[in-house]
Amino acid sequence: KAAAAAEEEAPKEPEPLDYRKVAADIAELLDDVDYDDGSYGPVFVRLAWHASGTYNKADGTGGSNGATMRFGPEAGDGANAGLDVARNRLEPIKAKYPQISYADLWTLAGVVAIKEMGGPSIPWKAGRTDAVSAESCPPQGRLPDASKDRKHVREVFNRMGFDDREIVALMGAHVLGRCHPDRSGYHLPWTYNPTTFTNAYYTLLASEYWKKEKNWDGPMQYSNRKGTGDIMMLPTDMEMLWDRTFKQYVKEFANDEQVWFDAFSSAFKKLIELGVQFPAEAPDIVLE
Numbered sequence: 001k002a003a004a005a006a007e008e009e010a011p012k013e014p015e016p017l018d019y020r021k022v023a024a025d026i027a028e029l030l031d032d033v034d035y036d037d038g039s040y041g042p043v044f045v046r047l048a049w050h051a052s053g054t055y056n057k058a059d060g061t062g063g064s065n066g067a068t069m070r071f072g073p074e075a076g077d078g079a080n081a082g083l084d085v086a087r088n089r090l091e092p093i094k095a096k097y098p099q100i101s102y103a104d105l106w107t108l109a110g111v112v113a114i115k116e117m118g119g120p121s122i123p124w125k126a127g128r129t130d131a132v133s134a135e136s137c138p139p140q141g142r143l144p145d146a147s148k149d150r151k152h153v154r155e156v157f158n159r160m161g162f163d164d165r166e167i168v169a170l171m172g173a174h175v176l177g178r179c180h181p182d183r184s185g186y187h188l189p190w191t192y193n194p195t196t197f198t199n200a201y202y203t204l205l206a207s208e209y210w211k212k213e214k215n216w217d218g219p220m221q222y223s224n225r226k227g228t229g230d231i232m233m234l235p236t237d238m239e240m241l242w243d244r245t246f247k248q249y250v251k252e253f254a255n256d257e258q259v260w261f262d263a264f265s266s267a268f269k270k271l272i273e274l275g276v277q278f279p280a281e282a283p284d285i286v287l288e
């Protein structure tokens with residue numbers, strides 16, 4: 001009788017987490033008329049990318065596994081300024097689904113945001129785990145510096161394992177969001193619809209007349225002259241136009257949005273999986 005009671009009280013195996021439900025709840029958190037251009041989508045994408053973009057192929061350090069941006073050294077890295085906004089916005093999801101790791105949550109939020117803003121369904125899988133201390137933080141300085149040139153851009157992305165076409169394919173994500181003077185020091189969005197995922201980054205880059213912005217006391221950036229000077233490009237974005245190989249891909253993606261969606265989808269999936277050892281049975285989840 002005692003044994004039967006003990007069996008009844010034994011904790012049940014936790015239900016496997018339904019990531020589609022988590023994704024649906026994240027989608028509910030995107031819109032907010034009082035924030036930026038009305039959506040947390042862009043900053044969720046930046047969080048997923050900065051959590052992943054510290055990866056070093058040579059020694060396997062960095063990457064989204066570990067969610068080390070929760071700890072001082074990485075949270076305080078100037079390159080990550082403003083990402084606390086995205087992390088805090090996602091806290092209620094972590095509270096509702098304690099089983100999900102932060103590392104899975106942040107990358108899933110990026111994928112959900114891209115999909116909800118009209119982009120491709122990027123296959124995503126669970127299995128990242130959270131590090132327990134700041135000792136797992138990658139060294140600072142691994143994320144790109146927007147004031148630098150093509151050599152720097154290639155160094156950073158080759159270190160992660162990306163080639164030229166993948167670099168240009170990723171860069172189109174700057175269709176989303178904007179620069180904030182209190183985060184990066186730069187200002188303005190890249191496009192006129194910064195919460196809609198289209199290939200407008202490439203079409204504008206290729207068609208507008210870009211000039212160093214005058215009457216701006218922040219770090220040197222470019223803005224458009226044909227238009228009203230209300231959209232911008234970072235020095236690293238301009239390299240996509242100035243480097244002959246990069247420019248070829250800018251044209252390819254400006255001419256065919258579907259070709260870009262496919263190239264972006266594979267490159268972004270690769271980015272958020274860098275350095276992660278997934279359980280063998282982890283299925284790809286494709287959001288509808």
Ligand code: HIF
Binds near residue numbers: 046082
């Ligand atoms: Fe960004 N990026 N990025 N970026 N980024 C900013 C904002 C966003 C670089 C610099 C900046 C990628 C590559 C690079 C997004 C997504 C991606 C800002 C402004 C800077 C300075 C931050 C702020 O002030 O709030 C550099 C130097 C990159 C490599 C050359 C990726 C390809 C485009 C990998 C990528 O996916 C998104 C989204 C934002 C907008 C965030 C927002 O809050 O609106």
